[in-house]
Amino acid sequence: FDRHRADTPLTFLNRHGSLRDAPPELSAVLVHALRMRDTTSGAFDPSVLPLVALLQSRSQRAPEGPAPSLAEIREALSLVDAGAVDLTSSSIRLGRQGMGLTLDGVAKGYIVDRAAQVLRERGLDSHLINAGGDIRAGLAPDAERPWAVAVEDPQRRGRYPSRIFLRNGAVATSGSYEAPLGAHGRLHHIVDPRSGGCPGHVTSVSVAAPSAMEADALATGLFVLPPGQALACIETLPERACLLISSSGAQARSQGWSGLEAAGPR
Template sequence: MKNPETPFDQKRRSFLKLSGLLGLGVASAALLPAEKAEALFFGPKEYKVTETRLAMGTFVAMTAIHPSRDEAEQAIGLAFEEIDRLNAMLTHFEKSSAVGSFNAAGKIEHAPQEMLDLVARSLYFNQQTGGAFDITVKPLVDLYKDSFAKSHQPTEGEIDRTLKLVGSNNINFRSGSLQFAGSGMGITLDGIAKGYIVDKASAVLRANGVANHLINAGGDIRTSGLAAKGKAWTVAIQDPAKSKEYPDVITMKDGAIATSGNYEIYYDNEKMFHHIINGKTGHSPHLSSSVTVMAPTVMDADALATSIFVMEPAAGVQFINSQPEYECFVIGKDGEISKSKGWLG
């Protein structure tokens, strides 16, 4: 008797179908599961080596195009080691991490350079976006999570009290040390760290001779060089409604793209309380369903996708139009699509 098909098998079958549809170098802002590492031989000087692992709370898929299968697999292994190292440092879910220690103690002396770099970039985007990007929303995230774990929707009073603990201007940053201005504060780098880690993993691949590659970490995507047979990489934008159609499909060589959506993590069935939170109001924004940003780095694309989601779609597109290095593709709650002036799709 044939074993029943699991949801994982169904996702893998859908991914393989999409790969055949879009070409040899394909990624999606949706999840692309794979059961194990695989290598395809395209000729005397070209292997396509793909490996997918669970990391950073999602599936991370790496695809390398290289003359040597062994060298590609070794480079991919080193890149995954870098992901694990950085994730262990930057996660707020572990009290032993650098971020966890900072949140618990309210200060950290001689913080790791990677953490300092991320916090500095986060504070920059907080200023640039008028507060739309704010890593100090962790108390609100905790309020959402803890309340709904008890089948309780947060009240306006609870939200207002928690808002007093939010504000990036209350992070003191000097001489390699960080400190909160008051007790009860906390940071989450979830809106920027995954992109930063993908960038670092890409750098490991390049440093090990794998210039042609693609990394997809649950919608945070880095492309470098070319896909198999000299083609550009193909990226399909996920439809928040989960229909069979993709709102847009683009081709990329060297670039970065990230997507934020209210369909990713939410705490109530109505999706009124989800993982993206406006640090000014204490509520999750609802005018967008999905925001995709293209940028020179996945770190910037990650942070700006969150920022534009917090803004109204028109304001978000207007902001991106004022930034020469970035482009965006916004799907509103009603399905209406808005694009920046230079969007390639």
């Protein structure tokens, strides 16, 4: 799944445009990523790599310099098209030269889910995995007390405006504060694959879902959408919920998130 290492199947695919005998794990994660693209109306798109690479390259060369030009963004946008990814049972092909895939917004969730599966297979049904903000909860040690997960305000470290309670579920958070690009702070690692811009509607989005992989992808996709659209999207998905936090500390939560906040021990 690592696009930075030279020896991974994903790097080979991005370099050559096709991959035969694709590992089943890679195909499974890509199938899910493409499904999340449809769920979020294109706000989450694994083919966004040309845009991400453009922003990262510019910030590394000139951290205090100007953002990429409109012409550069349009050129990168022409290579963003998940519909041009041809995926079969054993191979993956990118439809245009210069395309590339990133699974940064979904692969860690998949790894967390697999770790939880291994624990369950070994009889460890009660577990909590925290992989740098991607959290997967199994059964709680006490049937009366579910796992408590607090969400930190990214602009006010040490302040936790929400606490939810999980059993057999997952939560993931995406935020512009995690990987800023450049000294001016206007650019970050989450890119709108439809416009090429870095969304600034909110500073963090947390999503609760049955799996960490889905929570991971949805958190990224909902971050890209305007808050009203993000909440409308999550309300169409049963057993999914979200919390949005703005730079001012203002919060917006879905109905399901409020239910998770109220699900603690009484």
